[in-house]
Amino acid sequence: MVLGDIVVLTATLVIGWxxxxxxxxxxxxxxxxxxxxxxxxxxxxxxxxxxxxxxLRQAGQxxxxxxxxxxxxx
Numbered sequence: 689m690v691l692g693d694i695v696v697l698t699a700t701l702v703i704g705w706x707x708x709x710x711x712x713x714x715x716x717x718x719x720x721x722x723x724x725x726x727x728x729x730x731x732x733x734x735x736x737x738x739x740x741x742x743x744l745r746q747a748g749q750x751x752x753x754x755x756x757x758x759x760x761x762x
Contacts, residue, residue, distance in 0.1 A: 729743075
């Protein structure tokens with residue numbers, strides 16, 4: 689092997705390691721967030737009887753509520 693080949697191989701391994709580490713962290717954070725959202729949804733359903741239909745209805749009203757809370761000054 690030539691010195692240049694060793695440098696390229698080392699750089700490739702380092703970049704690969706950085707990318708794999710980043711992908712694992714992103715995947716773990718995504719799974720954690722999905723688990724938290726799932727727990728919140730189950731708690732809303734069991735504790736308060738709030739189902740997906742009610743949540744979607746309220747989410748659809750968010751733009752209207754936003755405009756009421758923060759009216760645009762003209």
